[in-house]
Amino acid sequence: MSAISMILVVIVAFFAGMEGILDEFQFHQPLVSCTLIGLVTGHLTLGIMLGGSLQMIALGWANIGAAVAPDIALAATASAIILIQGGQGTHGLGSAIAFAIPLAVAGLFLTMIVRTITVAIVHFMDAAAAQGNSRMIDFWQIVCICLQGLRIAIPAALLLIIPASSVRDMLSAMPSWLNEGMTIGGGMVVAVGYAMVINMMASREVWPFFAIGFVVAAISDLTLIAIGAIGLSLALMYLQLDKGGSGNSGNGGNSNTGDPLGDILDDY
């Protein structure tokens, strides 16, 4: 890897680290960060494919209440670097994903450290505010953001220093059963993210939507956009009917007339 590529990788990692906490532009999402690392190292397609795989795993990862989701920023950047340094091409995808998961856990501790340091910095902000110095408040805010960037940029730089050959040795020392097993695990682990989301949103009212969505997805001709459109339409229809229902409840005193099909059946 050339020196310029390395510097660019560290910059990408820095942005991913910033975004890992800001959660605005989504540079930390693997779809974006792995692609960018692929781009600056000249392995664009490989980066995109890794990004897609990791994105699938991390779809439902969000910090919910007290439960903290694994840190996808470190996982995405570090596994992209390992994949590209390893030089196995698409065969390395499985092991790169396998490396990503423990890294995502390790990233959590780094986040906690930075957030604790930030407590002290906020007190510097208090001091700056007491002096009426808004420049210093700005300065400390930027320092905090940079700390979050370094949280990922430093590990990324360390990974780059390890010579590519030893990364390769390490990867080839991994037995194939472990590699394949991790790939299989990667296919299943997606469920955890979905489970987190469902636990958060589920209520008696929305379970029928879940059932329909599950059944409809088996029709493989439908693209995700089509499924999204069906879901949105159903939700809007439901809401409209719900509103209409409560509006009409005043004049719907006679329950027999409320159901046209029932009336027809009664006539027989």
Place this chain on the structure above:
Amino acid sequence: MQEKKVSLTKSDRLRVAWRSTFIQGSWNYERMQNGGWCYSMIPAINKLYKKKEDRIAAYQRHLEFFNTHPYVASPVIGVTLALEEERANGAPVDDVAIQGVKVGMMGPLAGVGDPVFWYTVRPIVGALGASLALSGNILGPILFFVIWNIIRWGFMWYTQEFGYRAGSKITEDLSGGLLQSVTRVASMMGMFVIAALIERWVTIKFTPVVSKITQQAGAYIDWNKLPKGARGIQSALQQQASGLSLTKVKVTTLQDNLDSLIPGLVPLLLTFLCMWLLKKKVSPIVIIIGIFVVGVVGHVVGLL
């Protein structure tokens, strides 16, 4: 009170909106988003208050505890801007009123931001991008990035302006219909799409062979009797299209049986198991590691 009125121009409000992009930058365990909040308000404070002691008081009251979903902070910022503007023009808006509005809005709004953005929009846009990216298509990441940021920035700017115009009246609207409707639609659509994603993207394949049946002649392609050369390929493809099997022995794995029952049943059960474990307060990280262990062990014993 015949002083000239100070008001925030559109460019002031744009600067505040841009800074609010970094609201989580100094997230800390003590007062959470307070630093980022104050950082966002600074252009407005400096515009509205000229006296140093007024500024100091303003900085300090905006360094109080604040925490909500980062995008739905925007309407709160809008309302706070309106309140600060009134106060700077001499209206009797005290610290308690401003802090009250902030705290009063952040709770209910966080309840909207999480389901809408983290559990509905991001999984859908992410899955769309990822499904393209799996085959190495550059459109995947580009679509994800562009769609997400258009939605995000549009939402943030529109709701900040909405909050600014509505001012303190917005607190009355909050408990009312619109917000609740948005949350309900998001959670219904989210559940629908999540169910579809479980069916499509959670992959478990049980490899044990259930049966091996030698098929009758005519049910499979007889490779020895095909014409030579390209015509042979053509005829093989035609035969396959008309439903003939490629091999003489039909192998049925456990997965084939399960698929003919309900496709995606096992992924669904796995998801329910995860939900149950999460409800039992098992850490998601433990579950993730556990699944990888199951994957490796299952593969070694030949089950997966």
